[in-house]
Amino acid sequence: MESATQDVQIRDQLATELLSIVGADAVVTDNEALRPFECDGLTAYRELPLMVVLPASIAEVRKVLKTCSRLGIPVVTRGAGTGLSGGALPNPDGVLLSLTRMKRILSVDADAKTARVEPGVTNLAISEAVKHLGLYYAPDPSSQIACSIGGNVAENSGGVHCLKYGLTVHNILELKVVTVDGELLTVGSEALDSPGFDLLALMTGSEGMLGVVVEVLVKLLSIPPVAQVVMAAFDSVERAGEAVAAVIGGGILPAGLEMMDSYAISAVEDFVKAGYPVDAAAILLCELDGHAAEVEEQIARVETIFNSQGATGTWVAKDRATRDRFWSGRKAAFPAVGRISPDYYCIDGTIPRRQLGKVLVEISKLSNEFGLRVANVFHAGDGNLHPLILYDANNAGELELTEELGNRILELCVEVGGTVTGEHGVGVEKLRPMCLQFEDAVLEQFHQVKAALDPNSLLNPGKAVPTLARCAEFGAMHVHRGQLPHSDLERF
Amino acid sequence: MADNDLKGEFLEIVRSAFERSEKLRIEGSGTKSFYGNPVVATPLDVSRHSGIVSYEPSELVITARAGTRLSEINARLAESRQMLGFEPPWFGGQATLGGTIACGLSGPRRPYAGSARDFVLGVSCISGKGEYLAFGGQVIKNVAGYDVSRLMVGALGALGVICEVSLKVLPQPEVETTRVLEFDKETARAQMVRICKLPLPLSGMSFWGGLLRIRLSGTENGVRAAEQTIGGETDETGVEYWHQLREHELNFFNRNQSLWRLSVPATAPVLGLGDDCLLDWGGALRWIYTDHAPQTVFQTAKKMGGHATMFRPDNGWPNGRFSALDEPSKGIHMRLKSAFDPKGILNPGILYAYV
Ligand SMILES: Cc1cc2nc3c(=O)[nH]c(=O)nc-3n(C[C@H](O)[C@H](O)[C@H](O)COP(=O)(O)OP(=O)(O)OC[C@H]3O[C@@H](n4cnc5c(N)ncnc54)[C@H](O)[C@@H]3O)c2cc1C
Numbered sequence A: 001m002e003s004a005t006q007d008v009q010i011r012d013q014l015a016t017e018l019l020s021i022v023g024a025d026a027v028v029t030d031n032e033a034l035r036p037f038e039c040d041g042l043t044a045y046r047e048l049p050l051m052v053v054l055p056a057s058i059a060e061v062r063k064v065l066k067t068c069s070r071l072g073i074p075v076v077t078r079g080a081g082t083g084l085s086g087g088a089l090p091n092p093d094g095v096l097l098s099l100t101r102m103k104r105i106l107s108v109d110a111d112a113k114t115a116r117v118e119p120g121v122t123n124l125a126i127s128e129a130v131k132h133l134g135l136y137y138a139p140d141p142s143s144q145i146a147c148s149i150g151g152n153v154a155e156n157s158g159g160v161h162c163l164k165y166g167l168t169v170h171n172i173l174e175l176k177v178v179t180v181d182g183e184l185l186t187v188g189s190e191a192l193d194s195p196g197f198d199l200l201a202l203m204t205g206s207e208g209m210l211g212v213v214v215e216v217l218v219k220l221l222s223i224p225p226v227a228q229v230v231m232a233a234f235d236s237v238e239r240a241g242e243a244v245a246a247v248i249g250g251g252i253l254p255a256g257l258e259m260m261d262s263y264a265i266s267a268v269e270d271f272v273k274a275g276y277p278v279d280a281a282a283i284l285l286c287e288l289d290g291h292a293a294e295v296e297e298q299i300a301r302v303e304t305i306f307n308s309q310g311a312t313g314t315w316v317a318k319d320r321a322t323r324d325r326f327w328s329g330r331k332a333a334f335p336a337v338g339r340i341s342p343d344y345y346c347i348d349g350t351i352p353r354r355q356l357g358k359v360l361v362e363i364s365k366l367s368n369e370f371g372l373r374v375a376n377v378f379h380a381g382d383g384n385l386h387p388l389i390l391y392d393a394n395n396a397g398e399l400e401l402t403e404e405l406g407n408r409i410l411e412l413c414v415e416v417g418g419t420v421t422g423e424h425g426v427g428v429e430k431l432r433p434m435c436l437q438f439e440d441a442v443l444e445q446f447h448q449v450k451a452a453l454d455p456n457s458l459l460n461p462g463k464a465v466p467t468l469a470r471c472a473e474f475g476a477m478h479v480h481r482g483q484l485p486h487s488d489l490e491r492f
Numbered sequence B: 001m002a003d004n005d006l007k008g009e010f011l012e013i014v015r016s017a018f019e020r021s022e023k024l025r026i027e028g029s030g031t032k033s034f035y036g037n038p039v040v041a042t043p044l045d046v047s048r049h050s051g052i053v054s055y056e057p058s059e060l061v062i063t064a065r066a067g068t069r070l071s072e073i074n075a076r077l078a079e080s081r082q083m084l085g086f087e088p089p090w091f092g093g094q095a096t097l098g099g100t101i102a103c104g105l106s107g108p109r110r111p112y113a114g115s116a117r118d119f120v121l122g123v124s125c126i127s128g129k130g131e132y133l134a135f136g137g138q139v140i141k142n143v144a145g146y147d148v149s150r151l152m153v154g155a156l157g158a159l160g161v162i163c164e165v166s167l168k169v170l171p172q173p174e175v176e177t178t179r180v181l182e183f184d185k186e187t188a189r190a191q192m193v194r195i196c197k198l199p200l201p202l203s204g205m206s207f208w209g210g211l212l213r214i215r216l217s218g219t220e221n222g223v224r225a226a227e228q229t230i231g232g233e234t235d236e237t238g239v240e241y242w243h244q245l246r247e248h249e250l251n252f253f254n255r256n257q258s259l260w261r262l263s264v265p266a267t268a269p270v271l272g273l274g275d276d277c278l279l280d281w282g283g284a285l286r287w288i289y290t291d292h293a294p295q296t297v298f299q300t301a302k303k304m305g306g307h308a309t310m311f312r313p314d315n316g317w318p319n320g321r322f323s324a325l326d327e328p329s330k331g332i333h334m335r336l337k338s339a340f341d342p343k344g345i346l347n348p349g350i351l352y353a354y355v
Helices: A002-022 A031-037 A058-071 A123-133 A149-155 A199-203 A237-249 A262-272 A292-308 A320-331 A333-340 A353-370 A398-415 A431-437 A440-453 A468-480 A487-491 B007-020 B070-079 B097-103 B148-152 B185-196 B220-230 B238-246 B294-303 B327-340
Strands: A051-053 A075-078 A095-098 A105-109 A114-117 A172-178 A184-188 A212-219 A226-234 A256-261 A282-290 A313-316 A343-346 A374-379 A384-391 B024-027 B042-045 B052-056 B061-065 B120-126 B132-136 B161-168 B175-182 B202-208 B211-218 B259-263 B277-280 B285-288 B307-312
Touching: A002 A051, A002 A058, A031 A051, A058 A075, A058 A095, A058 A172, A058 A212, A075 A212, A105 A123, A114 A123, A123 A149, A149 A212, A172 A199, A184 A199, A184 B327, A199 B148, A226 A237, A226 A292, A226 A320, A237 A256, A237 A282, A237 A292, A237 A353, A256 A262, A256 A320, A262 A282, A262 A320, A262 A333, A262 A374, A282 A292, A282 A320, A292 A313, A292 B220, A320 A333, A333 A343, A333 A374, A333 A384, A343 A398, A353 A374, A353 A384, A353 A398, A384 A398, A398 A431, A431 A468, A440 A468, A440 B132, A440 B148, A440 B327, B007 B024, B007 B042, B007 B120, B007 B161, B052 B070, B061 B070, B061 B097, B070 B097, B097 B161, B120 B148, B132 B148, B132 B161, B175 B220, B175 B238, B185 B202, B185 B211, B185 B277, B202 B238, B211 B220, B211 B238, B259 B294, B294 B307
Parallel strands: A051 A095, A075 A095, B024 B042
Antiparallel strands: A105 A114, A114 A212, A172 A184, A172 A212, A226 A282, A226 A313, A256 A282, A256 A374, A343 A384, A374 A384, B052 B061, B061 B161, B120 B132, B120 B161, B175 B211, B202 B211, B202 B277, B259 B285, B259 B307, B277 B285
């Protein structure tokens, strides 16, 4: 009772203090108004925060963090909320720090090929703002019209072009980060390296656990004069997988190399009419970019490789419209699957590419075992697999079953030498498979890294790295999976 | 160099050093022993922990033990027409992978292909507590856990004894050629900034002795077309030039004088540190000899938007080698150091007195 009163007091004090920092229109406390913030792109998890705060400047973010630190209030940072692992899921006892009002492009330096932006700027807005200079920002997650650059940094996001152009970590130079106690930290610089530890690398992909990214200096690239796409159909996914290995082993580094299985192909074809061969077991989309002469040469070579690997058909997009149409299908793969199923669950494992055939066979076995359909979309060039599990949350128990299937697929990825998340992050979703991937000592070291920057664990507490106690619980569930409880007692 | 797995032995050494608070100086084959602040401690030789653990050309990934020589790695990659994308300097034929990653130095290709840390996918190391920890992995896309693998790059062993490294590798370009043009320094710098904005298959840009050299890498047709755009002449000694630049074997480096390394934005004008300067990385890396006081050099680099390193001191350099960190960064460095090495036994003081 007493503590409940105390809670209310702290909440009121917090609201009053935050209000004086950001103004009345930038603090949300009303339950109905809090609803839109209750989840990110992983909608199965929902929670209302104590309140949402929407600062408009670095100075305001610093004051908000100082206040929360002093009062011991957890802070969850939110960009655009498109994350797929629950990273921006609110903490019921904490503040949700939404950065959507910090969305200015502060400066563009065409000579240095950089842009300095606030964290709430969307990924695509950067490329649009510099297009007239012949420049663009390379990482292009499929969510690029909506996701924020701050979120991209926090997740180290990739896109279909990261085989050649890298992930977020390869395309940023400097970050301004507000630490949990409200200090302003600059990591990286306008130069290509910095003295001391590589904190820029540490911050990238740290899922809002180590600090709040409040400014990003991104690298820009020159728009390649020519980009071309070749599509190939195969009568088995294994063959398509071998074709991918042959292209890369053959010394070609495509700008993008994507695969879809037959189920994904037909979902997409029904939705956007991309012109995909619906009778194929798998298709590959391979994009090459650069100088016209170079691209022409390489497209021809890739086509030859595909044919020699047993492609049942190849199609080169001759013009911009066809190329866009080919890509539109890949980019619409998630919503297309969303159309044919009430719900879908996107898995994000990475595997060594040579294991693709084996992994897909296993996934299809698991799919039968669980009675849930799975469509596969694959960043084939870099081994990042996105099985989409189709389910209906309205059927009792189906979500749990889906999550279990997801876990089994991720276990498989770890077993073959891969990882439980290629680009979507751990968040709350992959805490359990993290226990499989890492030894206790490594998880413990992660906690110590966290403690070095956030000793009281106020930033996004409980996410990204499982506690050893939780892993022990999961381990227990593990042993019992598929067995009757206490089956060992039957002997008596 | 034979395959040799000594991680068990190292674990025991570090554990017992931890218990006795004994300081260790981690050593590869010593090719870069001039780099970083001197460390006075018991040597731990990791150069015998060697061998390529796995290499799959079609995966573009190689994993090798820390003591593996770069020469062995390069030879193995070359069999499949692949290479290390960041073109690391060796500074001697015995250079090891571990030392290369700990120093985090990258060669002329760095602005165009990426740095040592950009290519690191996984690092296994022994922490200062004597625990063997495997971070990252062997796949190109991996965001599980904090990116400690990349944090190890350039940390000079202060966070862990690097035992094994997985790297992304690149296909060798089909064709590589160098154009050479004559300019004065300021014009050359401006030219490099201009050329960098063009969509060309660049893989090196350096200016020294009145000559701007531009290396192009790609397919036959792509490179020929770029040559047209750039103009100038073919440099028949190009291959040699880039090698000697990477290895600091050019005449410029052949001096008994302390060598400064300035890493600054390519767009920063040359600021009064004298004229004795070689430009690499399209102007973003500047090697300088100067009689100015260390403080002046550090401050100038900062004003230019970058930092300075006393890279190769002439004997008896009494000062710190690296640009000072600001207070917030300093605090984080100290706390990270103690998270990995609570007793400060691994290469103490090699970066800063406090880590
Ligand atoms: C349809 C769809 C397609 C997608 N495709 C891709 C894809 O191709 N590749 C890919 O990598 N991802 C993809 N995603 C996932 C998602 O878009 C990315 O993870 C994105 O980077 C998240 O950005 P956001 O602004 O929405 O971040 P949010 O979801 O708001 O937050 C994500 C995480 O980052 C933290 N965070 C956000 N901003 C900051 C900040 N400024 N400082 C510190 N921490 C912060 C949050 O606390 C949270 O942990 C896709 C998502 C959807 C819905």
